[in-house]
Amino acid sequence: MSSSSPPAGAASAAISASEKVDGFTRKSVRKAQRQKRSQGSSQFRSQGSQAELHPLPQLKDATSNEQQELFCQKLQQCCILFDFMDSVSDLKSKEIKRATLNELVEYVSTNRGVIVESAYSDIVKMISANIFRTLPPSDNPDFDPEEDEPTLEASWPHIQLVYEFFLRFLESPDFQPSIAKRFIDQKFVQQLLELFDSEDPRERDFLKTVLHRIYGKFLGLRAFIRKQINNIFLRFIYETEHFNGVAELLEILGSIINGFALPLKAEHKQFLMKVLIPMHTAKGLALFHAQLAYCVVQFLEKDTTLTEPVIRGLLKFWPKTCSQKEVMFLGEIEEILDVIEPTQFKKIEEPLFKQISKCVSSSHFQVAERALYFWNNEYILSLIEENIDKILPIMFASLYKISKEHWNQTIVALVYNVLKTLMEMNGKLFDDLTSSYKAERQREKKKELEREELWKKLEELKLKKVLENQNSTYSTDSILSTTSAE
């Protein structure tokens, strides 16, 4: 499915060969290239010759029966788009449109009774004409949202006002979803969701609020919106690994999950297990981890029986090489433990603490430190204490080893405290483990040797088979040759 995203290859192939001989100056070269900070959209190509705008009279000066007509004229006028990449063209018209948009925003937010049924069509048309566009190719083919400055939307001076208008429209007391649903339909929402990939954070922020309002007001679109977000996420996880608006969509989902009725539908549980949990594998997790963890915890607060599959899921996707992500996972585990029920805790304590024991002995001190901080959490401590006879044997070897071997003094000090706490919880078990520590190590070593032994034997067995086979073919061969000789 790699072929589904040619654009990245497009521009990266165009990066000069002389600059990508090796990796290390590329970023600087790339940064230097980018003087242009904002980008246009693909929207202009469809337009023919540019019409010049002529100012219409002010709405407030019109009589009340003219107002409606003028309102619609102004909406239609604002459907005309301008090229902001060209900063000198149509200056006058651009200014007229800006002023008109401002006037429209004020008009719908300060006046009552202006959003009449006949205006809906023009309003939605104006919004669609301005915001729906194919997002242009990223200026920077290897855009790294964590490191690089985003490219900003050039036509923001207009688009911002359109979004502003859209929001005031949705939030107006006169707004009637039953009429609007004829215009704000699935296709509209689909296009709106695509805009979440915008590189401009200001636009995504508006979109977030807009989508949230739409989800709140249009009951008939809710399932559709969830499904489309689902698809966006799946594509993000399994196909492109790139979508700028993940954090914003998750934020909306956080409040959606909050409102789920109990018992949870199978659809929602599937979303948790098959979308949100795998999402932890994404490369840019840092950009949306807070929102993601919030969603996960929301689910667990709704339905505690999900705790076990969620934690097992997280353990399955536990980062192997990325320490930064490991710290995030530990943070999320702590958030989950904060709300866990003791009965659920018992179900996952064993696999979970095996992982934690690996983390405390991580040579990356931030990982070790983050895991050891669990022992500062009163609730977690109480859970550990209740299950000390299970947890101590799992944790003991790692803690004991790092108390002697870890390079970082802070970690060693933390480990001493943890060991002390654990000892106080069950002194006898602690002593037993201390005295059997060496024997345990030796048994492990022996097991290791045994395994090697097993593989060796297996190898021999295979050889024997091969030899047998060869012998049998050899003997047939020789029989054949003797027969032919005769």
Next chain:
Amino acid sequence: MAGAAGPGAGPAAAGGDGDDSLYPIAVLIDELRNEDVQLRLNSIKKLSTIALALGVERTRTELLPFLTDTIYDEDEVLLALAEQLGNFTGLVGGPDFAHCLLPPLESLATVEETVVRDKAVESLRQISQEHTPIALEAHFVPLVKRLASGDWFTSRTSACGLFSVCYPRASNAVKAEIRQHFRSLCSDDTPMVRRAAASKLGEFAKVLELASVKSEIVPLFTNLASDEQDSVRLLAVEACVSIAQLLSQDDLEALVMPTLRQAAEDKSWRVRYMVADKFSELQKAVGPKITLNDLIPAFQNLLKDCEAEVRAAAAHKVKELCENLPIEGRETTIMNQILPYIKELVSDTNQHVKSALASVIMGLSTILGKENTIEHLLPLFLAQLKDECPEVRLNIISNLDCVNEVIGIRQLSQSLLPAIVELAEDAKWRVRLAIIEYMPLLASQLGVEFFDEKLNSLCMAWLVDHVYAIREAATNNLMKLVQKFGTEWAQNTIVPKVLVMANDPNYLHRMTTLFCINALSETCGQEITTKQMLPIVLKMAGDQVANVRFNVAKSLQKIGPILDTNALQGEVKPVLQKLGQDEDMDVKYFAQEAISVVAQRLRKLDFPVKDSEVPRAPGAEKNHFLRPRVPGEDTGKGPTYRLHVNTRDTLVQLEIAELVHFSQSRD
């Protein structure tokens, strides 16, 4: 492995009680339960060993069910498993039993992780070929159908890749069913599935009967090409290439072209990009008539697209497009319909577009001939040679040979020179590196006179560049130049300048002399090497910098094969022996290595032994230096080779013994 769970211990212990046949499965079970992923991975990777040890029957009855049941592991393990199973047919008893492999692969084809799924599909495709037609219908087709109607999108996505492998060998009734399933996947609710179907549409079309292509594939294609998601639409463009190849001109015009025209003007630049990127394939697939009527206008639009990405992709295809136009009327078409747009692109605002064009534009000269090139293309070349972006200039220079064939490079040389000089002094070393690599080409195009006059000094200046990569490239460049212009030229122009650098106060420059000698000696031949180069090298053995000294040792080893016995015996050997007692460890090491190689050479000169390999010097296995092969050395393994093996080995042993003794005496 603290507190490792118990259940694994049983089978392992069972393996120890003498019954050999229990071993493999016991080991596997034990290892697959290990907590360490790496160990689980190891055991999966040795699955064929286990299967071989078990024999075909037990592999079928025990191993495969076990694997089918235990698929819940980490993706990395699953990936290895999916790959292994693709090559398992032999291990389960050959094609008659290939269907035994389907259940585990079917589960793998439904997992979330794309790489695992793709690998499972790949393995399934492989195995499908091993099925008999009966087994295919009895086992494989039902599997495809199950996947195609799976609940979660993953299995449906996987199914898309399997239709084309089972269709050709299925019976007519089954074929109809397969087509039906493919149709429904093309209009699946999930975009992921539609994308998978769209990407396999072309492949599937190729195995279908022509009537079905027209009646079924074309409507599917039309639908996918107008999908609401641009990621689906752009995949339909790829499919278009395969479909177009199957249809007659009339059908093409009626069934495919409306959709293709629409794709070329799609509102999403990604789709337009795809059209531009696949342009040559499309052009070949639709044939000359439609190309002239439809594709050329579409191409013109792509060349002036509002997105630079699309323009660049189209610019890349300019040459191929022109080349593939029907010869008759080609020149007119290009001159009237393509060239005006190209002229625009030369001054495009985007450097990627310009450099894409620069990488192909020179190719047009052979197509358009001398006069057109001089009149129309030359101004464009010259403009691009002055472009502000170095890559544009480089791309022009790198393709000079195309123009040279048509109009001779002289036309360009006046503009060429400033461009080259500027690139040669570019602040970015990678730009300098790139231009160096074109020097041999330029030299052969421009001729020795022009070169001596204008470019020689540049080539020498690079030898003292402050970036090693440039100095290294400059050294290789000299060698290539000598190969072009001959040894006499080298003796007069290059060698003296190189040798002067041996006295440079900067040791890096002194080393460059050595590197140049390494590169040039073979091409320059024995006389120049012995008379001019060797004395300098030998003199440098007394350099105060150790790096220079051990490079002297390396150089002597390198040029040894070119020298005659007297020089080796009388001059090289004493110097190397002296270096072999150097106080610096590295100098000593390389000197000893060189001694053994030189000694080898000496012995061979005295007593020619035919062998295929120079014996390794002590410690040489640590280094992977390319050892020079003695010119004229015979690699053939005639009877002489065998006769002399023993002698040679003894000699080598003696040699080593001597060396060991030699170095010990020093310590």
